[in-house]
Structure formats: structure tokens, C-alpha cells
Amino acid sequence: MARSVRNFRIGVDVGGTNTDGVILDPTRSSERDRGIVAWHKASTTGNPSDGINNAINTMFSNSKIDPKEVVSITIGTTHFINAVVERDSTRLAKVAVIRLCGPFSKGVPPCIDWPVELRDLILGYYCLVEGGLEVDGNLIAEINEDEIRDQADIIKAKGIKSIVVNGVFSPVDVFYNQEKSAAETIREVYPEADIVISKDVANLGFLERENAAILNASILPFARKTISSFQSAISRLQLHCPVFITQNDGTTLLASAASKLPIRTFSSGPTNSMRGAAFLTQNDIKEVMVVVDIGGTTTDVGLLLANGFPRQAAAFSEISGVRTNFSYPDVKSIGLGGGSIVRRQGDGSLTIGPDSVGYQLTREAIVFGGGVATATDYTVLGDQNSDIGDRSLVMRPELENNLDDFKTVVKKMLERAIDTMKTSADDIPVLLVGGGAIIAPDELSGASRVVKPEWSGVANAIGAATARVSGIIDTIESTESKTSSQIMKEISKRAIQKAVENGAKVETVQVVEMDHLPLQYIANKSRFIVKAVGDFDFAQEAGTEISSAKGKLERDEMTEFEKNSSATKEQEQEKRNLVKIDIQSYRPNIHAREWIISETDLAWITIGCYILGTGGGGSPYGHMLRLREIMRNGGVVRVISPDDLKDGDLVACGGGKGSPTVSMEKLAGDEMVQAQTELYNYMKIQPNAVIALEIGGGNGLQGMILGASTNMNIPTVDGDWMGRAYPVAWQTTPVVFEKKPVFLPSTICDGNGNVMFMTQAKSEVMVERAFRAALSQMGSHVGCAKGPVTGKNTKSWVVEHTISLSWRIGRAVALSRSLNQIDTVAESIISEVGGDKSAKVLFKGKIVGVERTLRVGHVYGEVIIQAMNVTGSEGPDGKGRYKIPFKNENILAIREEEDGTETANSIKILASVPDLICVIDAQNGEAIGTPEYRYGLLVIVLGIVASEKWTSTPRGLEIGGPTGFGMGDVEYKALGKFQKPRSVIDEYGA
Structure with a gap:
């Protein structure tokens, strides 16, 4: 007897080797057979619609299921990501990028960090135009419709039909809708274009969101063709039900939505298997x-x-x-x-x-x-x-x-x-x-x-058949008038509503993930991320997503997109010309006591800077890209030893001040250089060299960026004023040795027409307070120029050779990777920072808890780590639990009692500031910053002895030790003996 209720769901996973299918009845999922009525595994065909058709036909034949009883078909596929991985020109379209950014991001153009052959294949044109928002939702600039129209005309003339519109802080743009407005203007000029607005594709993180949007735009024509091919197979089977495509997170998209956002399906294969495993158990x-x-x-x-x-x-x-x-x-x-x-x-x-x-x-x-x-x-x-x-x-x-x-x-x-x-x-x-x-x-x-479990061989198809619908909200909200708990409840309601809008049945929707991230240096602002999921509401009768006119494809139409690895001869030659650096024999370029930085040097210094950031300072990644672009455009980065400074030289200093969250979205414009220009025009002098404020994190590269900028063109001193990263600018060695203000006058500039001077102050603490108070009104991220220090004082106060130290640390990590010896990367780093008398592995383990809170603009918190052997090398697994309190940067490393209790006698402080407490990823040796701490990461925690500039005087410990973080009851005990870093210039300049 025919069934009266349509209940069956079909799941198909189209892999590179096999196409797996399953038919199940979800009303019987609790029974022993999990409601699985048929399954099939066969080789994937050149035209995926044939494989889908064959798999479903076979299952129908074996189970005697009436196609009218099928309520949904969900397909997982690796086709779209394979097109990118294989660099297939027949499946990837040229893309034009329009940035709504005002004066920002010019130093980091689109696709700057892509593999060259993929960038050449996809990026056809880009432009930077007016627009963009600050983190608080205020305008950087209004969009200019005439400017947008002009750019649309240029793109149309070039014949590029895929366009990305990316605006600064567009994911939090709920009032102006700049990206959507720009897209509407483009359509007026160029109606046949495919326009992707970045906020539809991904969340906060300007460069990363733009990259995702560009890949999405490039794959759009092929995605439409492929999904139409899927739909054609469904039509030939006389099935009349909604067709879904599985997403990376284990939920579904209607086929019509997936044809617009194919990038969301790129990693659905492993997810389908895991979701299938959840169903089977x-x-x-x-x-x-x-x-x-x-x-x-x-x-x-x-x-x-x-x-x-x-x-x-x-x-x-x-x-x-x-x-x-x-x-x-x-x-x-x-x-x-x-x-x-x-x-x-x-x-x-x-x-x-x-x-x-x-x-x-x-x-x-x-x-x-x-x-x-x-x-x-x-x-x-x-x-x-x-x-x-x-x-x-x-x-x-x-x-x-x-x-x-x-x-x-x-x-x-x-x-x-x-x-x-x-x-x-x-x-x-x-x-x-x-x-x-x-x-x-x-x-x-x-x-x-x-x-x-039984049927585990087709778990991927089962995961596709049982996938659910999601709604995700990722936003920045004010916590000034509401508690975080109240805001989280409101955002959870929005996530649930978004899931319902995406097709979920309201009574089945649940919140499955919540995250709250306070923003550093920004008062009363936090990032909230909430994900809700539910079952699809089949009462909506979504029907087929692609009309029969588009859905009916002749079988040979997919041949247009047969795989074609079409790298040009020039690209193939480029691959052959790429010579792998022999790290062990590599020698830096030292000329007349000046170290000329290469891209290899820069890559290693970047790794080292983030490790020396002790959890803070922000990722140097974006700054590395900008400096690399300066070098590729002819800029020369010169580094000199502090020993070679003349007493009468003037040494400039500058860097970024503000929230790392803002800097990852509002990429730097000219504010760093402008701050220096404004300061020295005011002082009517010119510096002879420049030094980084801190070597740790993104600011560790700022000295070199400033020195190589065309209007400065001065060398960078191999050293800095911290030897690490600290949360505030008065925690510097000059303040240790000089009680009156050192860096006056000082200037901050927001890069959007606003400049602020501090010409007099009673202390560096007051300068810091004044500038921090101005930050929120200046976009929460500014360029800062500090008054110059003489060469004589620089030689007395500098933490020496920290660029050299960063280079050595980065080289050690790179060498460990190249030799497949990540298991011993910590020991390699220790060797470079002075050996086991100057550094040690404090512990290894997995992060099992993270707590964060925002106080006076700084993110305070602690990370909990369960000790264990994370490298697989010989040795004990380790026991116990550890925690690291942090204030942007790591403050202490503490061993707890096994029950997690803390009393004066039950905890053991293994290390404290000013010694460096560095958390690195056990899988690749890279630094993990405090914003990146998350449950489950495998980590190695290193302790490195601080420079004697911090530890040799009571004032140094008062400013840079536990007392400087409000922990006056913690006594500093040195991990070992400081070893001054070896100068690269001295070693290789002979």
C-alpha cells in the first residue's frame, strides 16, 4: 500500500572518487535501522548529474520507493573547492573588486597574499572608492554614486562580469547599507553583471572576507551550471521536492541560495561524515x-x-x-x-x-x-x-x-x-x-x-540527508546600557529568527553556539556570535529552486566545464624558477653595516614578532603584507645596529595605537606616516633613524614600514623600547630610566583628517590616558608618532637586537617545519634566545577553558590549560592544570592543584612579567595571541627571561613587573639569566 505521507529524505555526497547515496525515513530514526531504507556507493561520473541520477535510480529500484514520497534531496559536493584547488580557468571567472574604504587599506591591495598563479587567474581589476564605517557605526565617508558609476563603466568595458563590493565594517552596517546601495548603482550601469556583496559571504576581518567574496564571485558561473546539473538529474527522476546543498558547518542551503554563495559548501565533505556519525549514534x-x-x-x-x-x-x-x-x-x-x-x-x-x-x-x-x-x-x-x-x-x-x-x-x-x-x-x-x-x-x-556502526561507509550521505538549517549573527554591540547577558539573549532571538527566515521550523530551532569577545581599547563594545539551527519546515513547500527553463540542461552542457588545468607557460616557468630557500645556508644581505631586509627575512621576523608579543600586540600579518608590498614596489628596508648610532642622532618612534579588532577590519592607510610628518613639520627637524615602540606583535614591523616609506627613507634601529609587547605605551624602558616625560611632543592621527598633539604633560602616564580617551572618537585605531630620542639615550635605553631576535626565532620555526621537526620547535626557539639558562618550556597541553572581560579598555582574562604530551615525541604526558592570566598580554603562568583550587599554598607561579610568557601552536610553531585562545587548541608555553633593562632596577620591575598589572602581592622571580640577543649584522656583516 502506498504511503499517505511524504517522509523520505535523500542524501547524496558527490566526492572526487565516489558518489554515495542514502534514502532514510526520519520518523524511524530511533529504530535499530535508523530509518535507512536504501543506500548506494558508486564511482563519481564526469558529469555529476549522471552519478546522482544513477545512485538515486538504483536506490529507488532496490527499495521500491515512490518518488512522490520523497520530501527533500540534500547534496554535498567537493566540485567547487576542487575548481579552486586545481586552478581551473574554465571554472573560474575573472573578478573586479570595488572597495568602499575611503583613505584606508591602500597599502594592502586585493589578493595581495594569494598564490601568484591564482591571483593572475582571478583578479581582473580593483579600485578604492569613498565609503566605509567605523567600528561604532559612524561613517568613514559616504559613498559617491557618480564614482561608483564610473567604476562600473570601466569594469563593463573590460568585460568582467563578476564584481565584489567590500566595505570597511560592512557586517555591522545595518543603517546605511553601503554595499547594497553600491550594488544597486552598479546594476543600473551593468545589469548583466554578477555582484557579490561581502557581508553576505563572511564576517569581520576585511581582507579575509574580501578573499572569500572574490573566490565566491569567481566560482559563480560554474556553481550555477553545476547546481543546474544537479537539478536536471532531479527533474529526470520526476522528483518534485526542495533541493539543498550542504554547508561547511553541517547545515543546509536551498539550491537557489547555494548557487549565489557556493563558497559556503567548500568543506562540506568532512562535515557531512561527522554529522552522519552523530545521526548513527x-x-x-x-x-x-x-x-x-x-x-x-x-x-x-x-x-x-x-x-x-x-x-x-x-x-x-x-x-x-x-x-x-x-x-x-x-x-x-x-x-x-x-x-x-x-x-x-x-x-x-x-x-x-x-x-x-x-x-x-x-x-x-x-x-x-x-x-x-x-x-x-x-x-x-x-x-x-x-x-x-x-x-x-x-x-x-x-x-x-x-x-x-x-x-x-x-x-x-x-x-x-x-x-x-x-x-x-x-x-x-x-x-x-x-x-x-x-x-x-x-x-x-x-x-x-x-x-x-552499520552504514558507516555512507556516513557522508547520511549526514547530507539529515542536515539542518542555520542562522548565524556575528555583530558588534554596545554594552553601555545593557548587560552582556541581556544582549546575548537579544542576539539569540535574532539568530533564531534568521534560521526561520532561512527555512527552519520555528519550534525546532535551538541556539547551539554562543561567543562573547570584548574589544580591546574600546569602551563598552563587544563582539557577539550566535548560531541557531533547526529542521527545515517542509510545510513551506519550497519546491524546486531552479526553474525548468534553467533547470533542464542537455547532458553535454557540463562539458564546457570539464577540468582544464590551464596554467600559462609563463606561470609554469615561474613555478620552475621558484627556488626553495636552503634555510640552513641562507645568509642575510649586510652591506656597510646595514642589513637590507629580504622577503625571506621579513617572513621570519613576522613569525618572531608575534611570538615575542606574549599574546598581545595584534597579529603582524597585515603589516607584513604592507611592508612586503612596499619592498616589491622598490622600497628598501634598512636595519642598523644601535651600536652604530651617533650620540647626536635623533631616533623617531611610532606605531599603531588602538584595538587589534579594528585594525583587522580597517586596514591602515597613511595615518602612521602622516603622524610622523605632522610631528616633524611641527618640530622643524628631521630624524636620522626610527625605532619600533615594541617588538611584539604588529608594531614590531612599524619601524621598518616607517623607515622604508618614501618620505622618510631612514634606517630602522635593531631594537625597541619593550623587548616584547605591553598593553600601554608608558611601559617602556625610557620611562624606567627617565621619570620626566620622554616622548614629547607626541601626535596621533586617525588617517581620516583628524590630528591631535600633546606638547606638554606631567608624565608619560598622562599622555597615554589622554590619547586613550581620544581613541573612541577617532575610530578606535590611530597612528602614533612619539617625540625623538637622541642616539646617546637610545644606546642606553634600548632593548638591543630584537629585530635580530625575531629573525632568529622565525628562522627556527621555519627550519623545524621544513625538516618536519615541529615536535622540537620549542627547543629550537630556546636555543635561539640564549639556551636553557635563558628560556624553558613551562608546560605543554590543551586549552580547556577561556574567560574574558573588558575593564578600562583592556581585555582581562585567563586561559586554562590541561597538561599533556601534545607533540607525540618521547617523554611523559605531563599532569596537572595550568592557567595564564592576561591583560591583553600574558601576565603569569600558574600551576594549579589538580582540583583547580587556589590558595596561597596551593598554587605555584612558574613565570611572571617582565619575563616573556609565550604561547605557541604545537601543530605549527606559530604564536597564538590572547584573542585567538579557544577551547581545544594544542599549545606549548615558553618562558623567556626579560632584558636586564627591566629587571636590574626596582623601577623597572614596578613598571614592567607584576606591580605594573596591579599584582603587587606577586614577587618576581627570574626564570634564569638574560642573554643579550646576537646581532645579525655583527654575525653576518664581517
Whole structure:
């Protein structure tokens, strides 16, 4: 008897190798068979619509399902990201970019940090026009419609049909809607263009949002064609139901929306597998668990949270070398799969992968009559009941002798991958899915239990079929008149409403993620992020998303987009000409006691600056891009030793002042240089050199940016006034040695026509207070120029050779990566900063808690770290819990009692300011700043002894030690003995 209610859902995952399908009845999801009535796995076809058609037809035939009983079809696909990864010119369109930015961001043009061949392939034109907002919602400038029309005419004349409009702080623009207004003006001039406004694509983070919008715009024509192809398959099957595409976060988009925002589907494959795993274990496991998806070539390991969604990776992710601010699922991959090749090495060890026979398993593996020993062969050999292939073929001595070693290596590889993903030392459930799950053992260290559910081989298709609808709000709000709790409730309602608008059934919507991030140096402002999800409301009768006129495609229409890696001969030649730097033999360019900075030097210095930032100072990434662009346009960056200064020289100083959150959205214009120009025009003198205020974080590069700027053209001193980063400008060594104000006059400039001077003050503390008070009225980020210091005083007060130190630290990290020795990156850094008498590893572990609050413009908080072995190297796992209190920068490193209590006798202070407490990522050696602290990160915490400029006098400790952070009851005890950094100029300039 035919069913009277349409209940069936179809999920299809179109991968590069296989197309998997499943039909399930969600009303029976609690039953033993989870409501799965049919499933199918087949090879992916050149035209994806054929593969989808074949999979669904086969499932209909096997299950006798009436197509009229299907309520939805959800498709996951890797087609769009593959087009980017493969640099396919037939699937990527040229893009024009219009920035609404006023005077800002000119030093960092679009696609500045892209791989050259991808940038040449996609970026066709860009322009910077009036517009943009401040962080508080006030205008940087109004948009100029005539200017927009002129630019639209230029783009039209160039024949570029994909256009991105990106405005400064557009995600918080709810009043002016500048991006939308600009898009409407463009359409009047160029109606046939595809226009992508950045706030529809991603959230805060100007450059990263722009990158995502550009990729999205470039893939639009191919996305429409592909999704129409999907729709064509559905039409041929006589299905009349809504079609969805799965997103990166495990939720769905209607096909019509996905054709406009294809970038949101780029990483849906791993997410679908994890969501499928959650569905398969819904009645058995209601806690955090590790999902291990074993395919033919790789194993993907992710953490499935108790809310049924994958833990997300850091705020920034890379897509084929392009940095975006999409939050992808946090997945680690290892070269272990069913097709992995197994070898006995010359030293007697057994290796598995990373190379694989992949989709040729049924032809190449021994168990199928081939000649290559694979993980599947050994698995069949070890299972007398296996029905895979012909077991007799693998019953040979050379395999039988290796079987025990094979099992040991597989177990160790999986256990290490699982351990890196867990967020505590406690055992948790491990769920095995994927076609290669048969190679995994039934017991694993670190797993409370190992589960291999039925239908795990098509977990990705199950995840697609069961995906839900989401609504996300990411906004900056004032906390002046309401509590954070009240605001969070209001934003949660907005997120729920957005989910309903996206198609969710209102009574099923729940808030699954909430985050509150106070903004540094900005009074009464915080960033709130809320995500709500719910089931699709099928009562809306969404129907098919693409009209029959567009949806009916002839089968050969997809051939226009057959893969075509069309790198030009020039690009191929460029690849061949790229010479990998031999880090160990590299020598910096020293000429006449001047260090001429190269791009290699700059990359290493940038890494070192953020590590020396001790959690603060803001990421140097954007400043690095700007300085690199100056160098590529002919600017020369010169660094000199403080020893070579003349007593009568004047040394300038400057940098950015304000919130790192603002600087990542409102990219610098000319405010840094303008502040210097205004100051020295007022003083009617010219400096001979420039020095960074602080080496830690983004300001560590500002001295070099200022020195290389065309209107200054002076060398930068190899040193700074902090030797690290501190939250306020009076925490500097000149203030330690001179009680009266040192840096007067001082100037700040917002880059948008406003300049403020401080010519007299009783103290540097008063200068800081006055400038901080002005910050909120000047966009919460300004360029600052401090009055010059003589060469004689510079030599007495400077923390010496800190650019050299940054370079050495960055080189150590780069070398560890190139040698695949990240396990010992901490020890390499310690060696560069003076050895184990000057630095040490304080502890290693995983972040298990973060608390933040805003007080007087500074973000205070603490991060909790559970100790454990995070590198996989030999040695103890470590025990105990640690915490690091911070005020923008890390203040103390404390070991707690195991129960988390704190009494005068129960805590042990391992390190304190002014010594440097640096948190680095155990996976790559990069610094992790306090704004980036998040649950689950694997970290190494280093302690580095501070310069004697801070520790040799009571005043130095009063300003830069615990007392300077309001912790007068904490006694500073040095970690060791300070070792002055070695000068690169002295070492390599002979």
C-alpha cells in the first residue's frame, strides 16, 4: 500500500572518487535501522548529474520507493573547492573588486597574499572608492554614486562580469547599507553583471572576507551550471521536492541560495561524515566524541561536540593558499587509508602510506589479484571471516610475518591522531566511519569505547540527508546600557529568527553556539556570535529552486566545464624558477653595516614578532603584507645596529595605537606616516633613524614600514623600547630610566583628517590616558608618532637586537617545519634566545577553558590549560592544570592543584612579567595571541627571561613587573639569566 505521507529524505555526497547515496525515513530514526531504507556507493561520473541520477535510480529500484514520497534531496559536493584547488580557468571567472574604504587599506591591495598563479587567474581589476564605517557605526565617508558609476563603466568595458563590493565594517552596517546601495548603482550601469556583496559571504576581518567574496564571485558561473546539473538529474527522476546543498558547518542551503554563495559548501565533505556519525549514534552516545573517517587514501579525524556539530577550526582558514575567515570543521588528516601502501623499510621498520593505490584498490591490491601490498590486504589477512576479495591470495609468508607490526603501526597512527584531537586526557568514545574503517582495531588507547556502526561507509550521505538549517549573527554591540547577558539573549532571538527566515521550523530551532569577545581599547563594545539551527519546515513547500527553463540542461552542457588545468607557460616557468630557500645556508644581505631586509627575512621576523608579543600586540600579518608590498614596489628596508648610532642622532618612534579588532577590519592607510610628518613639520627637524615602540606583535614591523616609506627613507634601529609587547605605551624602558616625560611632543592621527598633539604633560602616564580617551572618537585605531630620542639615550635605553631576535626565532620555526621537526620547535626557539639558562618550556597541553572581560579598555582574562604530551615525541604526558592570566598580554603562568583550587599554598607561579610568557601552536610553531585562545587548541608555553633593562632596577620591575598589572602581592622571580640577543649584522656583516 502506498504511503499517505511524504517522509523520505535523500542524501547524496558527490566526492572526487565516489558518489554515495542514502534514502532514510526520519520518523524511524530511533529504530535499530535508523530509518535507512536504501543506500548506494558508486564511482563519481564526469558529469555529476549522471552519478546522482544513477545512485538515486538504483536506490529507488532496490527499495521500491515512490518518488512522490520523497520530501527533500540534500547534496554535498567537493566540485567547487576542487575548481579552486586545481586552478581551473574554465571554472573560474575573472573578478573586479570595488572597495568602499575611503583613505584606508591602500597599502594592502586585493589578493595581495594569494598564490601568484591564482591571483593572475582571478583578479581582473580593483579600485578604492569613498565609503566605509567605523567600528561604532559612524561613517568613514559616504559613498559617491557618480564614482561608483564610473567604476562600473570601466569594469563593463573590460568585460568582467563578476564584481565584489567590500566595505570597511560592512557586517555591522545595518543603517546605511553601503554595499547594497553600491550594488544597486552598479546594476543600473551593468545589469548583466554578477555582484557579490561581502557581508553576505563572511564576517569581520576585511581582507579575509574580501578573499572569500572574490573566490565566491569567481566560482559563480560554474556553481550555477553545476547546481543546474544537479537539478536536471532531479527533474529526470520526476522528483518534485526542495533541493539543498550542504554547508561547511553541517547545515543546509536551498539550491537557489547555494548557487549565489557556493563558497559556503567548500568543506562540506568532512562535515557531512561527522554529522552522519552523530545521526548513527544518536541513541547510544550523547557526549563529545572523536570521529575517525577512514577513506582510501587518508584518515580524517574530528571532534563531534555534544550538540551534534563538529568543533570548528580557528577563525581563519586557508583555501588553496588563500586566507579566509570561514570557520571550517577542525579536522586533522593523516596518510592512512584502505589503499595505503605497506612497505618494510631498509632499517627494518614497517611504514603505511602516505601513498595509496586509491580508487584502483580493486585492481592493485593483492587480495583482488594485484601486486601491491595495501592496508586492506593485511586487514583481510588478519580477519578469518572477511568476505573482501580472495583471502587465500594474501596468505603468504611475507605478509604473515609483517601482520603484527602492521597492527601495531595502524594502532599507533590512529591513537596519536585521536590524542591530538581530544580536549582532555580523559578517555572518550571513538566512532569509526568511512569505507576504510575495516583496517582499524576494535580497541584504541584514549578511547572509552570504539564504535563501528552499520552504514558507516555512507556516513557522508547520511549526514547530507539529515542536515539542518542555520542562522548565524556575528555583530558588534554596545554594552553601555545593557548587560552582556541581556544582549546575548537579544542576539539569540535574532539568530533564531534568521534560521526561520532561512527555512527552519520555528519550534525546532535551538541556539547551539554562543561567543562573547570584548574589544580591546574600546569602551563598552563587544563582539557577539550566535548560531541557531533547526529542521527545515517542509510545510513551506519550497519546491524546486531552479526553474525548468534553467533547470533542464542537455547532458553535454557540463562539458564546457570539464577540468582544464590551464596554467600559462609563463606561470609554469615561474613555478620552475621558484627556488626553495636552503634555510640552513641562507645568509642575510649586510652591506656597510646595514642589513637590507629580504622577503625571506621579513617572513621570519613576522613569525618572531608575534611570538615575542606574549599574546598581545595584534597579529603582524597585515603589516607584513604592507611592508612586503612596499619592498616589491622598490622600497628598501634598512636595519642598523644601535651600536652604530651617533650620540647626536635623533631616533623617531611610532606605531599603531588602538584595538587589534579594528585594525583587522580597517586596514591602515597613511595615518602612521602622516603622524610622523605632522610631528616633524611641527618640530622643524628631521630624524636620522626610527625605532619600533615594541617588538611584539604588529608594531614590531612599524619601524621598518616607517623607515622604508618614501618620505622618510631612514634606517630602522635593531631594537625597541619593550623587548616584547605591553598593553600601554608608558611601559617602556625610557620611562624606567627617565621619570620626566620622554616622548614629547607626541601626535596621533586617525588617517581620516583628524590630528591631535600633546606638547606638554606631567608624565608619560598622562599622555597615554589622554590619547586613550581620544581613541573612541577617532575610530578606535590611530597612528602614533612619539617625540625623538637622541642616539646617546637610545644606546642606553634600548632593548638591543630584537629585530635580530625575531629573525632568529622565525628562522627556527621555519627550519623545524621544513625538516618536519615541529615536535622540537620549542627547543629550537630556546636555543635561539640564549639556551636553557635563558628560556624553558613551562608546560605543554590543551586549552580547556577561556574567560574574558573588558575593564578600562583592556581585555582581562585567563586561559586554562590541561597538561599533556601534545607533540607525540618521547617523554611523559605531563599532569596537572595550568592557567595564564592576561591583560591583553600574558601576565603569569600558574600551576594549579589538580582540583583547580587556589590558595596561597596551593598554587605555584612558574613565570611572571617582565619575563616573556609565550604561547605557541604545537601543530605549527606559530604564536597564538590572547584573542585567538579557544577551547581545544594544542599549545606549548615558553618562558623567556626579560632584558636586564627591566629587571636590574626596582623601577623597572614596578613598571614592567607584576606591580605594573596591579599584582603587587606577586614577587618576581627570574626564570634564569638574560642573554643579550646576537646581532645579525655583527654575525653576518664581517
